Structures are given as structure tokens and as C-alpha cells.
Amino acid sequence: MKRVMSIATSDSGAGAGIQADLKAFLRCGVYGTTALVAITAQNTVGVRSIFPFPPRVAVDQIEAVVEDIGADAAKTGMLFNAEIISAVAGAVRRLGIPNLVVDPVMVAESGAKLLKDEAVATYKQELFPLAAVITPNINEAFALLGAEVDEGRVREAAAELRSFGSGAVIITGGHTASGADLLYDGERFLEIEGPTYGSENTHGAGCTHSAALASFLARGLGLEEAARRAREVASEAVRYGLGEIGSGAGPVHALGAVLERVEA
Ligand SMILES: Nc1ncnc2c1ncn2[C@@H]1O[C@H](COP(=O)(O)OP(=O)(O)OP(=O)(O)O)[C@@H](O)[C@H]1O
Numbered sequence: 019m020k021r022v023m024s025i026a027t028s029d030s031g032a033g034a035g036i037q038a039d040l041k042a043f044l045r046c047g048v049y050g051t052t053a054l055v056a057i058t059a060q061n062t063v064g065v066r067s068i069f070p071f072p073p074r075v076a077v078d079q080i081e082a083v084v085e086d087i088g089a090d091a092a093k094t095g096m097l098f099n100a101e102i103i104s105a106v107a108g109a110v111r112r113l114g115i116p117n118l119v120v121d122p123v124m125v126a127e128s129g130a131k132l133l134k135d136e137a138v139a140t141y142k143q144e145l146f147p148l149a150a151v152i153t154p155n156i157n158e159a160f161a162l163l164g165a166e167v168d169e170g171r172v173r174e175a176a177a178e179l180r181s182f183g184s185g186a187v188i189i190t191g192g193h194t195a196s197g198a199d200l201l202y203d204g205e206r207f208l209e210i211e212g213p214t215y216g217s218e219n220t221h222g223a224g225c226t227h228s229a230a231l232a233s234f235l236a237r238g239l240g241l242e243e244a245a246r247r248a249r250e251v252a253s254e255a256v257r258y259g260l261g262e263i264g265s266g267a268g269p270v271h272a273l274g275a276v277l278e279r280v281e282a
Pocket residue numbers: 034126127154155156190191192193197198199213214215216217220221222223224225227248249252253254256
């Protein structure tokens with residue numbers, strides 16, 4: 019079984035973050051491990067508080083997992099501050115972790131800020147150059163570039179983001195008119211299309227997408243096929259989103275379709 023690590027933050031409501039990643043790993047048939055870098059007191063309505071761990075806590079977990087279990091891929095989620103991003107980048111580089119997917123989480127579905135402003139430069143300088151692919155949503159893509167969101171300039175944004183050194187860029191399309199994800203690998207632009215659901219239960223869609231992408235890369239799929247499969251898993255999780263859980267945007271349900279087949 020392939021092994022994939024989530025380096026990310028806990029969401030106590032379990033819709034996003036580390037908890038979403040583990041559900042996505044299970045859905046994608048890989049063994050998921052975790053390195054927690056911070057904890058949020060969070061539900062579907064909002065984020066009450068954020069408690070970052072000292073960077074060493076992340077590094078120790080990454081080392082413990084890699085030295086015994088190993089990692090065929092990893093994804094990063096909410097890393098919160100520059101010190102943590104820098105420590106994670108150092109560990110990933112030192113340990114040679116392959117197939118790194120960087121999801122530069124900045125703002126929660128509920129509106130809370132999940133990244134310190136000054137940490138953007140650290141992402142660009144230290145973590146993006148190690149990534150096989152980075153997966154900002156459209157708001158994050160333009161925020162990383164210090165620009166206003168402009169759907170007409172999404173290709174330019176992808177090319178500019180790739181100049182920081184990642185192998186490829188996927189700008190996810192959950193908040194765009196077309197709903198397609200845009201993949202740029204340095205040679206061509208590819209629209210990853212698929213069904214778009216009217217569901218408001220999208221809390222954790224981005225985490226599910228990046229965890230699925232890392233899983234499919236670990237399983238040996240090429241980037242294009244992994245990106246298509248990741249969109250399928252994320253959109254299916256939105257389709258089965260759990261409106262009855264909490265009073266805000268409901269959590270996605272990565273295992274919804276699978277359980278429906280088992281129960282049938
Ligand atoms: N309503 C939807 N229907 C189908 N697929 C969706 C929908 N919303 C998001 N997705 C898919 O989910 C993945 C995550 O996309 P999105 O752009 O919403 O990321 P995000 O904003 O980081 O997610 P989050 O909601 O966790 O913040 C993408 O593959 C996207 O195409």
C-alpha cells in the first residue's frame with residue numbers, strides 16, 4: 019500500500035484540514051499519515067482560535083513517520099506561519115520526500131484568515147521550489163501574486179506562480195464561473211472539466227482535492243491523470259456533502275459514493 023503524509027492543521031469540526039485529508043486518503047486507497055503543525059478550534063460556522071505548535075513539533079513528526087513508515091508522497095495544507103513553512107520545507111528537502119503537493123491554504127470557507135500575511139514570501143522562496151505541484155484556488159492564486167482576482171487572467175496567474183519553481187500549478191475552479199480546474203505544467207494549459215454541483219456543502223473540498231492528488235501521484239499516475247481523478251474525488255465529495263452537519267457550510271463527504279455502493 020502506498021503511503022501519503024498530510025502535513026497540515028486539525029479542524030475540530032473535521033470538515034477540512036488533517037481530518038479531511040485522512041478521509042480522502044482512505045477514499046483513494048492509500049495509507050495516510052499525519053504531521054500536525056497547529057490546531058484550530060473550528061466548526062462549520064467559523065474558526066474561534068488557532069494554536070500553532072513550535073516548528074520542531076512538525077519536524078519531529080515528519081522524521082518519525084519517514085524513518086519508519088516512509089512516504090511515497092506528501093501534501094501540505096494549512097501551515098499558518100513563516101517559521102512552520104520554513105521548518106517543513108527543510109524537513110521535506112532533507113528527507114527527499116517525493117511527489118510533494120502544496121495547497122497554500124490562506125482563508126477558510128467561513129472567512130477566517132489561516133495564514134499570516136508575511137508568510138507568503140516564505141511559501142514562494144522555500145516551499146514552492148520543492149513542490150511537484152501547487153494547488154491554490156482562484157482567490158489564493160491572485161492573493162499570492164498580490165493582485166486582484168481576474169478570471170480572464172487565470173492562465174497568466176498560473177504561469178507567474180510556476181516561476182517560483184514548482185513542477186506544475188493547478189488553480190482549482192470551485193469558485194469560478196466555469197468550475198474547471200486549470201493545470202499548467204510549463205508547456206501547456208489544460209482545463210480539467212467535470213460536473214459542478216450547486217451544493218453549499220463544500221467545507222474541505224480543497225483539502226480533499228490536494229490529498230487525492232498526492233494519493234494518485236503516490237500510486238504512480240501521471241500528473242494529468244492524477245489531476246483528473248483528484249477533481250472527480252473532490253467533486254463527488256461535494257455532491258455527497260453533509261448539509262445536516264453543523265449550521266454553516268456542511269463538510270464534504272469523501273466516502274459518500276463508496277458507502278452508498280456498500281449499503282446498496
Ligand atoms: N460545487 C462544486 N462542484 C463540483 N466540484 C467542485 C465544487 N466546488 C469545488 N469543487 C472541486 O473541488 C476542488 C477544490 O476546489 P476549490 O476551488 O473549491 O478549492 P478550495 O476553495 O481550496 O476549497 P475549500 O472549499 O476547501 O476552500 C476542485 O477540484 C474543484 O473543481
